Amino acid sequence: MKLIIKEKAEEVAEFAALYVMKKINSHKCGPGRFYVLGLPTGSTPLGMYKKLVEYYRNGRVSFKYVKTFNMDEYVGLPQNHPESYHSFMYNNFFSHIDIDPKNVHILNGNASDFDLECENYEKMINEAGGIDLFVGGIGSDGHIAFNEPGSSLSSRTRIKTLNADTIQANARFFGGDLSQVPTQALTVGVQTVMDAKEVMILITGAHKALALHQAIEGGITHMCTVSAMQLHRTAMFVADEDATLELKVKTVKYFKGLMGHHMQLVE
Numbered sequence: 001m002k003l004i005i006k007e008k009a010e011e012v013a014e015f016a017a018l019y020v021m022k023k024i025n026s027h028k029c030g031p032g033r034f035y036v037l038g039l040p041t042g043s044t045p046l047g048m049y050k051k052l053v054e055y056y057r058n059g060r061v062s063f064k065y066v067k068t069f070n071m072d073e074y075v076g077l078p079q080n081h082p083e084s085y086h087s088f089m090y091n092n093f094f095s096h097i098d099i100d101p102k103n104v105h106i107l108n109g110n111a112s113d114f115d116l117e118c119e120n121y122e123k124m125i126n127e128a129g130g131i132d133l134f135v136g137g138i139g140s141d142g143h144i145a146f147n148e149p150g151s152s153l154s155s156r157t158r159i160k161t162l163n164a165d166t167i168q169a170n171a172r173f174f175g176g177d178l179s180q181v182p183t184q185a186l187t188v189g190v191q192t193v194m195d196a197k198e199v200m201i202l203i204t205g206a207h208k209a210l211a212l213h214q215a216i217e218g219g220i221t222h223m224c225t226v227s228a229m230q231l232h233r234t235a236m237f238v239a240d241e242d243a244t245l246e247l248k249v250k251t252v253k254y255f256k257g258l259m260g261h262h263m264q265l266v267e
Ligand SMILES: N[C@@H]1[C@@H](O)[C@H](O)[C@@H](COP(=O)(O)O)O[C@@H]1O
Pocket: 040, 041, 042, 043, 044, 045, 071, 072, 136, 137, 138, 139, 140, 144, 145, 146, 166
């Protein structure tokens, strides 16, 4: 596992965007050779999307031969609702780059058969050759995508009922009104993320510090689903200083000592 520690959230965003750009550019993409990205929503990855749009505008990267699979989507929210993850992704990223909409995959939270929708999603990921890089954020209880505490660590794409903490945390996007927050979502499973060739988790802010501690210094537990990434061969956590507040000084020192080496990943 790698832990990249940057001083500020903006530098986390920059590192993540540079990493994604480098991966796409070194993949030798073309017709029949796509780079496949797994993508998150939330406030944490916003800065990364902004940077990627900037790099695209400066001609440093193209998404023409990139396929994307989003992590999750609310159930029952119209696709064009401003807080749907469809809207989030188009407003903040897809509408500003050269990706072909047919290469964008987002779960349909209004499907008539959720089991079939989720099964097809896994099939489409397989048909795309699997996910090359899954980028994720986490909730303050350490959930990845919408894999709430207690989710099976071998779970696959399915419907989940959101817990009270997640509904509370997401109420800020619905005018603070808990009753407006959808109570269910379709989400990739922990195993769906684990199957990606690479995983990069972005964590910023002191409110995520305990989650980062549990994720990398605690044991693997379904009560902190991102901790499953300890079993991933190439998991990388990218955190700001605030998110490291609950880590041991020894852990922080060790990974900071590797920074020179790790920065080569984006050079
Ligand atoms: N399903 C999403 C997660 O994918 C995201 O990581 C989390 C944290 O969001 P934020 O980055 O806004 O803290 O929110 C939701 O639960």
